[in-house]
Amino acid sequence: MSDPEGVGRVAGGPAEAVLDRAGLEALVQVLRRRGRTVIGPTVRDAAIVLDELESAAELPYGWGVELEAGRYRVRRREDGAAFAHSAGPQSWKSFLHPERVRQWSADREPGGGLTVREEEQESAAYAFLGVRPCDLRAIRILDRVMSGGRYRDPAYLSRRTGAFLIAVECTEPGATCFCVSMGTGPAADAGYDLALTEVVDGAGHRFLCRSGTGEGASVLAEIPRIAADDATRTAAADGVRRAAEHMGRSMPPVDLRTLMRDTLEADRWDDVTARCLSCGNCTMVCPTCFCTTTEDVTDLTGDHAERWRRWDSCYDLDFSLLHGGPVRATPRSRYRQWLTHKLGTWHDQFDSSGCVGCGRCIVWCPTGIDLTEEAHALHREATGQEGTP
Template identity: 70%
Template sequence: MTGGTSEGVVLGVDGMEELVGALIRRGRTVVGPTVRDDAIVLAELTSAAELPYGWGVELEAGRYRLRRRADRMAFAHSAGPQSWKTFLHPERARQWSADRAPDGTVTVTEEPDRPPSYAFLGVRPCDLRAISTQDRVLMGGRYADPVYRGRRTGTFLIVVECVEPGATCFCVSMGTGPGLSGDCDLVLTEVHDEHGHRFWARAGSEAGTEVLAELSGRPADGATVTAAGDAVTGAADRMGRTMPQTDLRNLLRGSMDAERWNDVAARCLTCGNCTMVCPTCYCTTTEDVTDLTGDHAERWRVWDVCYDLDFSYVHGGPVRSSGRSRYRQWLTHKLGTWHDQFGSSGCVGCGRCIVWCPVGIDITEEAHALHAEAGAEEERGGQAGER
């Protein structure tokens, strides 16, 4: 059985249009997947007709291509170049502006973020876990991020369970999918078989129940529920990638001097693409800008990456000056020390970092290589002890 319960309703394709309409009538800005610029991207939707019906994707390390499907499924595609972080933790946010009057007085104005009331349609289970991870990072401590909190609070989440994973997906290894694994307002499972194209919809909150009650669905039947469950189970069996079956935190902790870091450093461009597309990376820095007169200044918060030389800069130079040390920092934090900070892994298995790496570096391949090297070292140590 998939996430939720066997209750709920079955919606036809027209039900998606009703769903988008019901959300818009509530004043929601609906964001979901659509085809644009030869990719499936996240953008504001004014109609369910903008969903990527009949489109799939071909993924590999360093490769992304749209492809036409033989059916009209709307959500049978894998993670695209964006995540919901784009809307909840935006790339740029102005914090304040300052203006100097002719008499020399300076007025500083804080910049309150006034986000729309979002409804996210098509959140994957791995991305739902990513959102909950960023909730802990950006709202879970004493100092909640006001921009994130303002955008996240009240966001209506519609999760779509995965029925067709990509070649770079490994959510099963991270325990984040392909079925529902968290709280949301609505959950959908898309089914396309000899009985037609439809969606099994279940409510996960009071707000979700209210929306679902407005849609012209029929009670969930056994055939649809079974087909939906089989589709999600089948997706779990067809994952394109895996992580090694070991404690990744201990593996990374014991691999700080591994030879493999030299191998990946010879390929890594330290461009930071993997952090840009990652749904959980959260680091930022600040930039101050002025106009040509010097009478107006602004401070902006912008995304930052641990591949940047300035990221670890202290008096005398950067702490991590080599590409080897910067890639190692990213991977050991993502899979290892994130646990110490936030109580979970920083990776949800979406595979975006693999697809959008210009040279095709594969996080699962690197983890397997480190595991193999650690095993070989342990074996050599055992043999030396026997002698």
């Protein structure tokens, strides 16, 4: 593509432009030349997963997904779109807050001494390509949890600092998406370096791209592009608007924080926990769940030991274990803890909801428990409308 004059400039680079598929490939290569590890969606093992990309050709062009409670299937698309799929089994949490991190190791010396080495956190130069607006908000929530308070997590900061975020606005929500209810999408509002909106119509396959930071503008300046035109802007805006109007799920239009607080003794908790397996799948796929525990391991000689931090779940019976036993000994108490924290008391800790409306917990629940359905049921019970569908 050419770079005609008249393209808007911000911080020395273009603020908005249009890329074609070759431009998207150039974007990946520019980021790699800058020393960044590009992570994005690709098809593997009958799912759209996040992995390192060496080329934009590895993106899931022509693949979409079919979602429902407890169901996930990839499917072929006819339009060749690269980002017309909803959230998969992974989130960017997997890279910023990995499942297992070694904290220190220790070795017994021949003379009887002990050498302890704290694990050095390697800094990572990530570029995340294809961050949905809901996941963009999830990263901001993790930032608040992991680095916004008095106690900061060096392992998280080493990966998050300097990460380059390329958002992709949603134009086709999945059946389990409810980002509109949570105010997190489908448009990307802030927190990105570049934002893409994919357009596939009679005028061709292209991406409206806008920069949100000086570095984003600098990267965009190195990519073959054309000036953004009104037809592409309109098509992109229409796609995002239609997505907002066709969400697959919704939350009840009430203050969820108050709803959770006022329904702690509702009968509905018995109904949902009769179906809950306490497997913790919902916490594993959630892009904002952050709880961890530590485990110590040693070799067979006893001369070498390590401490690892790993993900934990409030569904685990031992999660609240004290000297007298677990605080939350029943599935009812554990499910209620998860949902009321996610939608309610998260506000008390972190000044926001802990839910971004991505729908992963619905899709990856083996029994198909739907937190939006549970919220509606709690609302109906609280207002005396238990029989209302």
